[in-house]
């Protein structure tokens with residue numbers, strides 16, 4: 277049953293409204309906007325009937341305050357007033373009122389206008405839900421395409437095949453050890469999967485170069501962070517997606533790129549991806565060096581703790597040290 281809140285300083289008129297409406301709706305009444313504000317969270321009305329001339333806080337002020345509250349801004353407001361001035365009616369509608377009814381009010385007119393307002397509200401809510409669903413579906417498709425793109429990027433270089441998936445898996449291990457919620461961990465997996473998506477804009481001759489990069493080539497290579505964030509920033513239903521791409525090469529000591537953020541200025545998810553990314557790089561063969569053994573990697577991570585890496589993240593990662601070789605083997609089989 278729809279809930280209607282009537283605000284009017286005349287108790288007699290509130291009783292009249294209650295008599296007319298309570299057959300069809302759940303009706304709540306109050307003699308002032310101030311009292312209504314206090315109970316709005318519990319009441320959650322679907323529609324508000326509002327008197328214009330009231331002492332202290334009048335109808336204008338009440339409507340303005342209601343429209344400013346995020347939990348009330350969508351509730352349709354119908355003014356019921358003795359005012360017959362057309363200019364005032366026009367102003368009420370302009371300020372955001374849904375309708376304007378002049379006292380004395382007939383039962384038929386009131387019921388029909390209230391029902392119409394509620395019908396419009398229901399339609400617009402249904403439309404909003406459908407639109408949100410469609411947007412989500414569309415964004416999921418984009419996400420899947422971007423993930424496929426990442427797999428292709430990893431495959432461009434035989435040394436980095438399966439890199440994004442492994443980084444995502446290691447990031448999850450770290451987050452589990454930092455007691456993240458299941459939902460946050462699921463999000464982190466997708467964010468980590470896409471951390472290197474900006475490499476799509478790095479030419480093969482730089483990405484696959486086996487000799488040291490020139491300063492210009494290095495700048496292009498580093499720009500994959502900013503390019504990745506640019507690609508991902510428009511996917512708005514997926515919060516923080518671009519943060520992993522942009523900040524995974526920042527360093528805890530502030531000497532990283534692209535923004536030189538320091539310590540906890542770097543989003544935690546990026547500090548996690550950074551450790552996972554470095555671990556995968558150290559445990560993979562490269563054209564310019566063979567992979568490091570577990571003892572060497574452990575030493576490197578500890579040496580970088582507080583410099584390149586967040587010490588808490590390194591600590592959380594080292595807690596899983598024993599299972600890491602097994603996970604790595606299992607993931608290499610999947611590639």
Ligand SMILES: [Fe+2]
Pocket residue numbers: 471472500524525
């Ligand atoms: Fe990267």
